[in-house]
Amino acid sequence: MHWPPNFLVACHVGDGVGLGHLSRSLVAAEALRGYLGSAVYLLIQGNQILRSDLDAFPHLFIADEQDLARAILDESARCHIHVVVLDLHPKSLPTAASMKAMLMSLRSIDCRVIAIDGLREYREMLDLLFIPSFLNAAQPDTMSGAPLVFGWDCFLLNLHETPREWKPGRNVLCLTGGSDVTGLGKIWPAMLDRTLPADSELHWVTGPFAQSPALAQEPRIHFHNHLAPSSLGPLMQASNYAVTMFGVSFFELLYLGIPTVVFSPYGGKDDRELEAVAKAGVAIVARDEREATDRLSALMHDDRLAAQLSLRAREQLNTPGGRRLCSEIAKLIHPAP
Numbered sequence: 001m002h003w004p005p006n007f008l009v010a011c012h013v014g015d016g017v018g019l020g021h022l023s024r025s026l027v028a029a030e031a032l033r034g035y036l037g038s039a040v041y042l043l044i045q046g047n048q049i050l051r052s053d054l055d056a057f058p059h060l061f062i063a064d065e066q067d068l069a070r071a072i073l074d075e076s077a078r079c080h081i082h083v084v085v086l087d088l089h090p091k092s093l094p095t096a097a098s099m100k101a102m103l104m105s106l107r108s109i110d111c112r113v114i115a116i117d118g119l120r121e122y123r124e125m126l127d128l129l130f131i132p133s134f135l136n137a138a139q140p141d142t143m144s145g146a147p148l149v150f151g152w153d154c155f156l157l158n159l160h161e162t163p164r165e166w167k168p169g170r171n172v173l174c175l176t177g178g179s180d181v182t183g184l185g186k187i188w189p190a191m192l193d194r195t196l197p198a199d200s201e202l203h204w205v206t207g208p209f210a211q212s213p214a215l216a217q218e219p220r221i222h223f224h225n226h227l228a229p230s231s232l233g234p235l236m237q238a239s240n241y242a243v244t245m246f247g248v249s250f251f252e253l254l255y256l257g258i259p260t261v262v263f264s265p266y267g268g269k270d271d272r273e274l275e276a277v278a279k280a281g282v283a284i285v286a287r288d289e290r291e292a293t294d295r296l297s298a299l300m301h302d303d304r305l306a307a308q309l310s311l312r313a314r315e316q317l318n319t320p321g322g323r324r325l326c327s328e329i330a331k332l333i334h335p336a337p
Helices: 020-036 068-078 096-108 120-125 188-195 233-237 248-256 271-280 289-299 303-316 321-333
Strands: 007-013 040-046 059-062 083-087 112-116 128-131 148-150 171-175 201-206 222-227 241-245 260-263
Touching: 007 020, 007 068, 020 040, 020 083, 020 112, 020 248, 020 321, 040 068, 059 068, 068 083, 068 096, 096 112, 096 120, 112 120, 112 321, 128 321, 171 188, 188 201, 188 289, 233 248, 241 248, 241 289, 248 260, 248 303, 260 271, 260 289, 289 303
Parallel strands: 007 040, 007 083, 040 059, 083 112, 112 128, 128 148, 171 201, 171 241, 201 222, 241 260
Antiparallel strands: none
């Protein structure tokens, strides 16, 4: 295969999907260019958005109603692609028939296909499954097909800030995801306002696809609404505490050592991961937004616990996932003799 190989990274973005897949794909793209010296092209299905880090790569947006599988094949031919990386939302996939036809077409021209955090049902037709998680979500792993890689060094985090020692303060960061799918913005700000210490500075992030939050009538605490910031890194690093839904941003907070309360509003989908997070002692796990609010308030009165959480998190999550991804790709293309 041509070295360095050309990459096409395909992902979803938009309402009901959020920004996680795109943010992760951009981290992968930066790593592929930086570590492997590759040319990287992006194909994005969903709402068009403006981001400075996206402008660093040739990219194409296609509408939700367009055929993503066909677009991947067309872009692969146009850009002379050797490796396709798929970071797709499970509810936005092409039909099974289209996916299989696309994967077979790519294999027929010796184009390697890597899936990030999904597509396990197509594992026999993939070359690598890269899971940005410390757990294999399908354990025990009895499936055959592409190698599956996961671990604390597999997180693709879109951060340029440097972790540093935690210090007490009153800045609290609240994250509900790029589209706030469960509508926490309608009820949670007032709950936080009633419960947190009166001198708290609450920094609420309204994602680009989320509704504006409903604020308390006569707020007790200082409320700052950040509308679709281009990067969460500076806000995270300036925070003394955070409360967030389980997802990519949670692990970015851990990497920076921000004492964090986390929960999942998606039923029991993330129970296994959250149980492991609690066992590792890197964050406080809550059942819902109400318990998260109470536990955050308690954490803000316990400097010793906050410092312990920060240190454990920084120790656990200290290796860039992009480096591991590139290492696995290099092994895939140039296997050891």
